Amino acid sequence: MKLRLPSAATLGPLVALVMACAFFGMRSDRFLTGDNLSIVLQQVMVVGVIAVGQTLIILTAGVDLSCGMVMALGGIVMTTLAVEHGVPVPMAIGCGIGATTAVGLVNGLLVTRLKLPPFIVTLGTLNIAFATTQLYSNAQTVTDVPDSMTALGGTFQVGNTSIVYGVVVMLLLYMVATYVLTQTAAGRHLYAVGNNLEAARLSGIATPRVLLGVYVVAGMCYGLAALLSVARTGVGDPNAGQAENLEAITAVVLGGTSLFGGRGALFGTLVGALIVGVFRNGLTLIGVSSVYQVLVTGVLVILAVAADQFARRGGRAT
Amino acid sequence: MSGAVVMQATGLVKRYGHVTALDGTDFELRAGEILAVIGDNGAGKSSLIKALSGALVPDEGEILLDGRPVHFRTPIDARRAGIETVYQDLAVAPAMSIAENLFLGRELRRAGALGHVFRMLDKPRMIAESRMHLQALQIGVTSMTQAVESLSGGQRQGVAVARSAAFAQHVVIMDEPTAALGVKESGMVLDLIRRVRDRGLAVVLISHNMPHVFELADRIHVARLGRRVAVLNPKHVSMSNAVAVMTGAMRSEDLSPDARA
Incomplete structure (x- = not known):
């Protein structure tokens, strides 16, 4: 296997991340410490895992507006089952991930069978998942979650820095998903579907199956994110996922994945998620209101989408 | 050019409601020939090709x-x-590379556990074989990891032709392969089609471009009103007579016997 230099699309976000780190490192002594960077990773892990599913969907030229709400549903299902119904923890976790996967399946079926636009489908499931979560939990936070369910929120020591297990889970997910995307036929088919659906179909790729699979796998990612969210906060929160919902899309776009499908890489998404995390953490450290973080993220998103649009126009020979 | 018959169709009918696209058309393709299919719009040309390529099921x-x-x-x-x-x-x-496009839907996997258990693609082999296929047709592109969008229209069509030539065992059907191309690029693709034939494959060429048809074809299948009205020999028929048969201004029986093939 020949190692290729990262393309401009993946290099840009990386440069932005390094510059942001350098900036906050100069402004705050605490920013570049191991403990603080570990906190950044811990803050990023939930949205990072959601963004894996979101990347897969955006690569097929779709979008999932429901991701954060679906995650909240998964978190409420697994904690409620374990706390209020005494369901064994592994089974409760399985049910939570099953619930998010089922929503993914519904999204996928609506997109592939009824050929509805993903934007509208997931706008619908966004509201359905939110309402279901509120109704199922009576809008109450589920507390007294068993320790075994929050185990991934535990830490281990590397030198003087404690690292959360969930971060390792997130990094493993990125590695496995990157392998599948770049080294297997299934991954190449996903890119082909996003790149030119008709060409993919004529090449003998079962395009509806690829699309359906992507939405189902994305649902599983949201379930895993739900588990990490519960582990991080220690509770089942019916209002979780509201920030993550759009942050996941932001991470994907910042990471250089094209909203038009077929172009991009998961590594970029991880970088994009880290950019969001670094700005949030860094601006807090130097005492700037978190509203500015939202402002900066907005500007970055528009820059990233503009760069994508520009690359598309420039890169295509007509 | 009188090789064995590779592909044959008899009495194909396709109706859409009360519109008859194919009205009992026949078709015959011989080994190692380029058979052009011409016909006015609505002559059943594309329905015939769709039936042969599996895109529609005849009634x-x-x-x-x-x-x-x-x-x-x-x-x-x-x-x-x-x-x-x-x-x-x-x-x-x-956005995908030449090698990825060539093997799209037919990817090669590594041997052993890497391929079977981990489903790992054999990228080096796909790249090497792509280079071989493109060289066999003398398509002057060297980097197989180059994105197809970085190629010219003619080169892109070259990749598409190389892909079909690489995997076809019997027949390559080309649906207006030069329609989107400029003059020079068209010439390149015409050469390419000839080379595909010279490798022993039977080629069906659908084209509106009469000079291209006459330059390339060994025989010309004329479709009209959902039927095959003539099979012409381009060496013994004029372009204007072929068009006359195609539009119904002339019957194939009116042509000299050696104009028919």
């Missing part, structure tokens, strides 16, 4: 491949039977 009639009846229900069925189609709108994935 009546029979298709024989190497003398055996075949029933294609999807383009995939036709591909499995060794019939490849090159589409006019350049059916490639632009």
Whole structure:
């Protein structure tokens, strides 16, 4: 296997991340410490895992507006089952991930069978998942979650820095998903579907199956994110996922994945998620209101989408 | 050019409501020839090609491949039977590499556990074989990891042709392969089609471009009103007479006997 230099699309976000780190490192002594960077990773892990599913969907030229709400549903299902119904923890976790996967399946079926636009489908499931979560939990936070369910929120020591297990889970997910995307036929088919659906179909790729699979796998990612969210906060929160919902899309776009499908890489998404995390953490450290973080993220998103649009126009020979 | 019959169709009928697209058309393709299919709009030309490439299922009639009846229900069925189609709108994935496009839907996996358990693609082999296929057709592109969108229109069509030539066992169907190309690029693709034929494959060429048809074809199948009205020999028929037969201004019986093939 020949190692290729990262393309401009993946290099840009990386440069932005390094510059942001350098900036906050100069402004705050605490920013570049191991403990603080570990906190950044811990803050990023939930949205990072959601963004894996979101990347897969955006690569097929779709979008999932429901991701954060679906995650909240998964978190409420697994904690409620374990706390209020005494369901064994592994089974409760399985049910939570099953619930998010089922929503993914519904999204996928609506997109592939009824050929509805993903934007509208997931706008619908966004509201359905939110309402279901509120109704199922009576809008109450589920507390007294068993320790075994929050185990991934535990830490281990590397030198003087404690690292959360969930971060390792997130990094493993990125590695496995990157392998599948770049080294297997299934991954190449996903890119082909996003790149030119008709060409993919004529090449003998079962395009509806690829699309359906992507939405189902994305649902599983949201379930895993739900588990990490519960582990991080220690509770089942019916209002979780509201920030993550759009942050996941932001991470994907910042990471250089094209909203038009077929172009991009998961590594970029991880970088994009880290950019969001670094700005949030860094601006807090130097005492700037978190509203500015939202402002900066907005500007970055528009820059990233503009760069994508520009690359598309420039890169295509007509 | 009188090789064995590779593909044959008899009495193909296709109706859409009360519109009859194919009205009992016949078709015959011989080994190692370029058979051009011409016809006015609505003559049933594209329905015929769709039936042969599996994109539509005829209501009546029979298709024989190497003398055996075949029933294609999807383009995939036709591909499995060794019939490849090159589409006019350049059916490639632009952001993907040449090698990835060539092997799209037919990826090669590594040998052993890497391939079977981890489903790992054999990228070096796909790149090497792509280079071989493109060189065999003298398509002057060297980097197989180059994105297809970085190629010119002619080179892109070259990739599509190389892909079909690489995998076709019997027949390559080319649907208006030069329609989207400029003059120079068209010339390149015409040469390419000839080389595909010279490798022993039977080529069906659908084209509106009469000079291209007359330059390339060994025989010309004329479609009109859902039927085959003539099979012409381009060496013994004028372009204007061929067009006259195509539009119904002249009957094939009016032509001299050696104009028919």
